[in-house]
Amino acid sequence: MTHPGLRAALPAAMLSAGLAGGVERCAQRLIQHAARRAPPSLSARLEEEWLADLAARRGLSSLRLAIGCCWAMRIIAHEHTATAVPASACALGNKVMIAGTHHRRSASSHRTTAVLLVICLHAGLIYFLATGLVHRSGTLPPTVIQAGVTHELQPHYQPPPPAAPRLTPTRVEMPEPVFNFDLPADAHPTTDLQVEQPQQPGSTSPPLPARRVPGGPGKGFPNTSDYYPPAAIRLGEKGLVALRVCVDGNGRLSADPTLAHSSGSARLDDGALRLAQAGSGHYRAATDDGRPVDSCFPFLIRFDFKD
Amino acid sequence: MGRADRDVRMSLQTLRVLELFLENPSEQLSGADVQKRSRLASGTLYPILLRLESAGWFVSRWETIDPSSAGRPRRRLYRLTAGGLARASAVFASFGRGVLA
Numbered sequence: 207m208t209h210p211g212l213r214a215a216l217p218a219a220m221l222s223a224g225l226a227g228g229v230e231r232c233a234q235r236l237i238q239h240a241a242r243r244a245p246p247s248l249s250a251r252l253e254e255e256w257l258a259d260l261a262a263r264r265g266l267s268s269l270r271l272a273i274g275c276c277w278a279m280r281i282i283a284h285e286h287t288a289t290a291v292p293a294s295a296c297a298l299g300n301k302v303m304i305a306g307t308h309h310r311r312s313a314s315s316h317r318t319t320a321v322l323l324v325i326c327l328h329a330g331l332i333y334f335l336a337t338g339l340v341h342r343s344g345t346l347p348p349t350v351i352q353a354g355v356t357h358e359l360q361p362h363y364q365p366p367p368p369a370a371p372r373l374t375p376t377r378v379e380m381p382e383p384v385f386n387f388d389l390p391a392d393a394h395p396t397t398d399l400q401v402e403q404p405q406q407p408g409s410t411s412p413p414l415p416a417r418r419v420p421g422g423p424g425k426g427f428p429n430t431s432d433y434y435p436p437a438a439i440r441l442g443e444k445g446l447v448a449l450r451v452c453v454d455g456n457g458r459l460s461a462d463p464t465l466a467h468s469s470g471s472a473r474l475d476d477g478a479l480r481l482a483q484a485g486s487g488h489y490r491a492a493t494d495d496g497r498p499v500d501s502c503f504p505f506l507i508r509f510d511f512k513d
Numbered sequence: 514m515g516r517a518d519r520d521v522r523m524s525l526q527t528l529r530v531l532e533l534f535l536e537n538p539s540e541q542l543s544g545a546d547v548q549k550r551s552r553l554a555s556g557t558l559y560p561i562l563l564r565l566e567s568a569g570w571f572v573s574r575w576e577t578i579d580p581s582s583a584g585r586p587r588r589r590l591y592r593l594t595a596g597g598l599a600r601a602s603a604v605f606a607s608f609g610r611g612v613l614a
Contacts, residue, residue, distance in 0.1 A: 255588070255589040256544075259555075277556030278558075278559040278560050
């Protein structure tokens, strides 16, 4: 009883040996054909020389040698003809005829050589594929397929859901607005206008909402020094006047300003009231959530010299 | 083949063959040996051998063996002639001077 692999390998080996022998025989005939096409003085020698070199080769290597010999024959014949034809032409006219006949014969043999080359290439390709495929099928071990459950599948890991964020209410403290107007010093006495909105615990006004922005003097508000009464300047009067102004959403006075706290000088109080009256239209209105609204707020005006 | 001892058109393949023979000028090599060492294709090598032989640089002779006892056919052996040795040496020496022969 023979091994199944051996039974498969035997035909493959026979096929391989047969193909290899066929390739070598093909190469041998190709060399003989090429040598016969060589110049007569070299034909026998080249055939024996090339066949001797072919004996040292096996398989496709012999085919490569044979194809190379065909190519070599073409070169040798061309060089031999190039050197022989001029001398023959000078000697005898019939020699030229012989040379021309040989050239046509060489041209016709090119087609034969090309056909033989194609045949040999196909034989070599078939040999290569057959030996490669058969060798692979003869050496492959029998395949046994086993199926079974080795372990239970583990459930997919699922990461725990992230903890819910804890939100704590944050109270935003808004700083109290302070407006300072510094006037440049020149030859005339100058005053400083300070508009402050201090925290008044006893105030009767309702507390501003969280997003309430209080009003105040805005862009283009008149300069305090223009309303510093000249008589007060001459007398050297200084002081702080507290007014209460009511402004609409357009920055205009919605009511006449009233004196909330006197400076002790009727001239300074009067100058502050005129200043607040002249600033109508130049107040910055209070806003609720960014929306201008009517509001009333205390307005402090300081009349002072600045050296 | 003639023994004209004339110039041979030099190519890189011809130089490789000459270099191989110059390694041991007295050595006789067959076409298969030269092809194995120089790795030239047979279609290139044999015309070069014949060209060098016809120019007188090489001589060739049949191997003196008994094919039946050796188990293989006799080979054609090539070797450098004295003139070929001098010419080949001059070619490679000219490369040392930077002049192509």
